[in-house]
Amino acid sequence: MDFLIFQVPMLMVQASMDGILLGILFALIAYGMALQWGVMNIINIAQGDLVILGGYIAYTMYLAGIHPAWGVIVSPIIMYFVGWALYKLVINKVVDRDLFISILATFGIAIVFQQLMNFIFGADVVVAQSGYGTTMLFDNSVTLPNSKIFSAFISLVYAIALVVYMKKSRLGRAIRATAQNARAAKILGVDTEKVYAATFGINAALCGIAGALISITLTLHPYVGLPYTVRSFMIVIVAGLGNLPAVAISGMGLGLFEEFADYILGTEFRIGAVFMLLVFILVYRRFKLSKKREYLK
Amino acid sequence: MKQKDLILYSGLIILGLAAPYLFSAFKVQLTYLCVLIVLAMTWNLQGGEMGYNSFGNILFYGLGMYLTASVQVGMFFPLAEWTESGGEKTFVHTTAQYFQGIGVGLLVSAIVPALVAGAIGYAILGLRGHYFAICTLGLGIAAGEIAGGIEIIGAGQGFTTPPFPAEIVDPEARGKFFYFSSFFVLVLAFIFVKYIYGSRFRLILNAIRDNEDKAEAMGIQTMKYKIVGWMVSAFFCGLAGGIMGGLIGYIDSTDVAFDGREMGVFMVLMAILGGKGTLWGPIIGATLFHFFKEGLWTFILGWQYVALGVLIVVIVIYFPEGLMGWLREKYPERFGEVIDEKDRKSQVELK
Numbered sequence: 279m280d281f282l283i284f285q286v287p288m289l290m291v292q293a294s295m296d297g298i299l300l301g302i303l304f305a306l307i308a309y310g311m312a313l314q315w316g317v318m319n320i321i322n323i324a325q326g327d328l329v330i331l332g333g334y335i336a337y338t339m340y341l342a343g344i345h346p347a348w349g350v351i352v353s354p355i356i357m358y359f360v361g362w363a364l365y366k367l368v369i370n371k372v373v374d375r376d377l378f379i380s381i382l383a384t385f386g387i388a389i390v391f392q393q394l395m396n397f398i399f400g401a402d403v404v405v406a407q408s409g410y411g412t413t414m415l416f417d418n419s420v421t422l423p424n425s426k427i428f429s430a431f432i433s434l435v436y437a438i439a440l441v442v443y444m445k446k447s448r449l450g451r452a453i454r455a456t457a458q459n460a461r462a463a464k465i466l467g468v469d470t471e472k473v474y475a476a477t478f479g480i481n482a483a484l485c486g487i488a489g490a491l492i493s494i495t496l497t498l499h500p501y502v503g504l505p506y507t508v509r510s511f512m513i514v515i516v517a518g519l520g521n522l523p524a525v526a527i528s529g530m531g532l533g534l535f536e537e538f539a540d541y542i543l544g545t546e547f548r549i550g551a552v553f554m555l556l557v558f559i560l561v562y563r564r565f566k567l568s569k570k571r572e573y574l575k
Numbered sequence: 576m577k578q579k580d581l582i583l584y585s586g587l588i589i590l591g592l593a594a595p596y597l598f599s600a601f602k603v604q605l606t607y608l609c610v611l612i613v614l615a616m617t618w619n620l621q622g623g624e625m626g627y628n629s630f631g632n633i634l635f636y637g638l639g640m641y642l643t644a645s646v647q648v649g650m651f652f653p654l655a656e657w658t659e660s661g662g663e664k665t666f667v668h669t670t671a672q673y674f675q676g677i678g679v680g681l682l683v684s685a686i687v688p689a690l691v692a693g694a695i696g697y698a699i700l701g702l703r704g705h706y707f708a709i710c711t712l713g714l715g716i717a718a719g720e721i722a723g724g725i726e727i728i729g730a731g732q733g734f735t736t737p738p739f740p741a742e743i744v745d746p747e748a749r750g751k752f753f754y755f756s757s758f759f760v761l762v763l764a765f766i767f768v769k770y771i772y773g774s775r776f777r778l779i780l781n782a783i784r785d786n787e788d789k790a791e792a793m794g795i796q797t798m799k800y801k802i803v804g805w806m807v808s809a810f811f812c813g814l815a816g817g818i819m820g821g822l823i824g825y826i827d828s829t830d831v832a833f834d835g836r837e838m839g840v841f842m843v844l845m846a847i848l849g850g851k852g853t854l855w856g857p858i859i860g861a862t863l864f865h866f867f868k869e870g871l872w873t874f875i876l877g878w879q880y881v882a883l884g885v886l887i888v889v890i891v892i893y894f895p896e897g898l899m900g901w902l903r904e905k906y907p908e909r910f911g912e913v914i915d916e917k918d919r920k921s922q923v924e925l926k
Contacts (some may be wrong), residue, residue: 292581294685328926372891372892378628378708379895380849381705381708381709382843382887382891383891385887386885386887386888387884388884389880389883389884390881390885390888392880393878393880393881393884394881397877440910448814458629504716508716510726535723546720546730547720547721547723549720550717550721550724553714553716553717553720554712554713555660556709556710557699557710557713557714557717560702560706560710560713561698561702561710564701564706565698565701567830568701573701573702573703574702574703
């Protein structure tokens with residue numbers, strides 16, 4: 279094996295650290311997806327585009343002279359209302375219908391978002407400079423941008439805050455009740471329509487946080503939303519709905535996979551590897567279940 | 576009834592054959608239309624009839640495109656040199672070579688995607704519903720990303736297909752050639768799909784769509800039929816892709832060949848617009864969509880994707896049954912459905 283990564287062990291440490299920090303970020307997006315999938319039974323293809331939109335909000339702040347890190351507070355607030363509006367406009371009409379309808383409808387939304395972002399923010403690859411510097415480890419052989427550490431930390435803080443909120447608050451209880459049995463919740467006086475709107479808003483807000491963090495750690499471009507959707511979908515089907523520790527772990531696993539694929543296959547196959555991994559995971563699950571004469575539901 | 580059909584079909588064929596002479600300025604558009612109809616019709620076969628909504632038929636379309644061009648070049652010249660440095664300037668196909676190449680290329684581009692569909696079918700078609708949709712979406716995009724990294728077919732810089740032989744002086748010849756080949760594929764596809772619509776095979780596909788478990792319990796080997804259904808789709812998608820590659824003259828991995836954002840969505844949209852699960856629905860849907868696209872897109876340049884996205888949302892939410900579905904609800908007698916007047920009245924009263 280003449281891959282560079284196996285000759286230089288420090289690169290492995292580098293890739294692992296990068297992968298884990300990135301994976302926590304992916305897990306945050308996936309948690310949003312699991313939330314709305316579990317509650318509303320909708321697969322949102324526009325998830326990644328919501329992330330990118332959140333990133334562009336932080337980037338706009340950066341252009342206006344405000345430090346982009348404040349985006350992690352501003353962007354979720356704006357994105358909550360974007361998500362809420364999106365629910366009222368489109369999503370509420372596909373909630374009770376076939377999942378394929380929701381996939382196709384959100385696919386349409388994704389196309390609209392991509393193109394609008396292309397108009398407003400331009401087709402260039404942009405990044406917001408956080409100016410956080412880098413941390414050097416192991417005799418300067420592993421470089422870790424502080425922005426990545428910051429983003430992983432913020433993701434964890436928000437994830438924990440969300441879990442506590444879902445456990446303790448009234449709305450959180452209502453959301454969990456609706457997820458378990460929407461009809462029963464309705465009978466017991468929960469306004470499910472409001473719960474759905476709030477769920478989609480929270481999902482969009484989570485995307486906003488993740489997007490703001492991506493704007494300082496990675497790069498933004500109007501058309502890179504779909505890989506984030508697929509990543510979160512993948513994490514959710516591996517971890518299951520509503521299992522937060524599993525979401526975090528499989529997010530980190532995906533991050534690790536991506537970083538190693540990047541070194542071993544080359545950067546041009548990175549996105550291709552993510553999509554192929556999705557296919558392999560689904561096919562693996564399918565064969566595993568078919569032994570029991572079952573199929574993925 | 577029989578005679579009416581005969582008049583209809585012969586009229587359509589005459590119209591199809593005369594079209595490039597009647598509308599000689601629109602030959603490229605007509606070729607596009609034929610390809611779109613083929614794509615919509617074959618998507619419908621497994622999306623509408625079998626109930627397996629695939630976003631990944633673009634995989635076979637792109638595969639056919641690359642295969643035709645590669646075979647056409649590779650039969651006579653070194654492929655790697657061609658793609659590396661714009662070989663179309665160094666190597667020139669003679670007329671005979673060009674047509675031999677594209678003929679063999681199209682043959683390969685029909686058979687290989689069908690074989691690929693057969694090979695991956697067992698694994699992929701075991702997934703159901705939205706998992707199948709997402710999995711095929713992933714497949715299509717992965718194929719584009721991977722093709723964009725392979726050097727011998729041009730990688731990211733694209734692949735120029737052989738130019739039409741310069742020895743043929745008639746400037747109309749290129750357009751006519753591609754139009755008639757696409758029309759031929761369309762007729763072939765229509766005859767095949769029509770045959771399937773009258774056969775037991777369609778009933779089996781419908782049984783799979785309506786309830787796969789029950790179909791299996793009735794003793795139908797569903798997997799076998801699902802794979803065959805997908806292979807038929809792949810066969811025609813590959814052919815359509817091969818013709819489009821030659822027509823466009825330039826293959827880019829993600830923008831032309833594995834163009835999930837355009838063709839991949841178009842075929843689903845056209846089939847739904849016309850009405851899933853009907854013979855004529857996808858044809859009408861594709862024609863309408865093509866007119867809409869060409870008529871509107873030049874006026875809203877830049878906004879066409881916004882319009883496309885909005886169109887998808889509107890069609891899916893408000894019009895999921897499509898045109899034929901709507902007509903069927905309005906005039907059920909025309910579709911051979913008998914309605915018991917008494918029963919209908921009591922239904923209304925119940926409501």
